[in-house]
Amino acid sequence: MTKQDSQSEHIRLRILTLLESRPGDYFSGEEIGKALGVSRSAVWKQINRLRRSGYRIHSAPNKGYCIEKQENVYNDLEITKRLKTKACVIFLEKTDSTNNTVKALAQEGCEQGTVAVALEQTAGKGRLGRYWKSSKGKGIWLSYCLRPSFSVAELGLVTLAGACAVCRLLKEEGFDAGIKWPNDILIGGKKVCGILTETGFEETRVEYVVVGIGLNVFQDTEDFGPELKDFATSLRLEKDKDYDMASLASALIDYLYEYISLLEKGEGEKIIECWKSYSKTLGKTIYTTVGSRKEWVTALDIRRDGALIVKREDGTVTPIISGEIWLGQDG
Numbered sequence: 001m002t003k004q005d006s007q008s009e010h011i012r013l014r015i016l017t018l019l020e021s022r023p024g025d026y027f028s029g030e031e032i033g034k035a036l037g038v039s040r041s042a043v044w045k046q047i048n049r050l051r052r053s054g055y056r057i058h059s060a061p062n063k064g065y066c067i068e069k070q071e072n073v074y075n076d077l078e079i080t081k082r083l084k085t086k087a088c089v090i091f092l093e094k095t096d097s098t099n100n101t102v103k104a105l106a107q108e109g110c111e112q113g114t115v116a117v118a119l120e121q122t123a124g125k126g127r128l129g130r131y132w133k134s135s136k137g138k139g140i141w142l143s144y145c146l147r148p149s150f151s152v153a154e155l156g157l158v159t160l161a162g163a164c165a166v167c168r169l170l171k172e173e174g175f176d177a178g179i180k181w182p183n184d185i186l187i188g189g190k191k192v193c194g195i196l197t198e199t200g201f202e203e204t205r206v207e208y209v210v211v212g213i214g215l216n217v218f219q220d221t222e223d224f225g226p227e228l229k230d231f232a233t234s235l236r237l238e239k240d241k242d243y244d245m246a247s248l249a250s251a252l253i254d255y256l257y258e259y260i261s262l263l264e265k266g267e268g269e270k271i272i273e274c275w276k277s278y279s280k281t282l283g284k285t286i287y288t289t290v291g292s293r294k295e296w297v298t299a300l301d302i303r304r305d306g307a308l309i310v311k312r313e314d315g316t317v318t319p320i321i322s323g324e325i326w327l328g329q330d331g
């Protein structure tokens with residue numbers, strides 16, 4: 001976002017705040033311009049942009065502008081308005097993958113805290129070339145850019161930080177959510193959220209890390225299709241209420257910022273502690289690939305680099321760096 005873009009966003013936010021302070025009441029262009037220290041034509045221009053973002057703003061000759069009260073508007077301003085931390089939110093109606101969007105922005109030099117949020121992803125990505133179903137308006141599809149100051153050895157903690165942020169949000173929404181190593185967030189044994197972390201290197205130095213989070217919100221069982229319906233869930237399926245996407249997205253960004261800050265302060269062990277408190281994996285029997293073959297093991301602990309420490313049937317203890325696990329009967 002250029003300086004000019006961010007200035008005009010700031011003006012839009014202030015116009016919005018003013019109009020929303022008395023929905024249904026008219027404010028003249030002159031009055032708004034005076035309050036903000038900008039010209040009437042600048043007000044008019046930003047009002048039109050607000051309209052294009054979905055706000056119902058009426059105008060009447062000699063009266064000015066008035067906004068209709070609206071619920072659940074989901075766009076960059078609504079997310080930014082609710083943020084407690086600083087982030088630069090870029091909202092897209094449609095993109096292939098918000099991770100790709102942020103990677104491109106990172107390569108152009110965007111700052112830490114740049115976040116792409118999309119209403120729809122046409123090629124949402126999971127790990128290892130898998131897909132992430134991201135239908136229009138059905139969930140929160142966002143990616144956050146980091147410019148890591150912490151060591152490469154701590155990179156594994158970024159995904160864990162993302163998982164902690166999601167679990168905290170879900171707990172506050174009243175869900176008993178838990179983490180299945182390494183990146184699945186489950187409610188009642190079904191996947192409600194996935195996290196994909198991608199890293200960009202410049203020779204051996206980490207240039208950027210992109211944390212992509214996909215959180216299912218409004219899907220019905222049919223939305224998931226035959227392939228996913230038995231394994232996936234959404235907040236709406238778990239608890240039928242009216243979720244406000246902008247509030248969910250802004251809280252998620254705030255929590256992500258908080259957990260990432262712990263990493264930057266060298267307090268990675270707090271992320272591990274938090275991850276353990278939400279874990280649905282530790283202490284459980286799991287089925288996974290150890291070395292080159294699949295076997296039943298017991299998940300013992302999580303290492304600082306994010307590896308899962310497991311105990312094999314022959315009693316040996318070994319780390320699993322990446323891969324897939326399946327929870328056993330006790331999971």
Ligand code: BT5
Nearest residue numbers: 097099124125126127130132133142194195212213214232
């Ligand atoms: C993940 O991969 O779980 C990471 C998903 C990350 C998605 C976010 S959305 C914003 C950002 N932009 C992107 O392009 N990606 C990130 P993995 O552990 O590999 O799981 C992928 C598997 O989950 C698929 O093979 C399906 O079986 C299943 N799946 C696909 N879409 C799903 C959905 N919406 N809900 C639950 N499960 C899903």
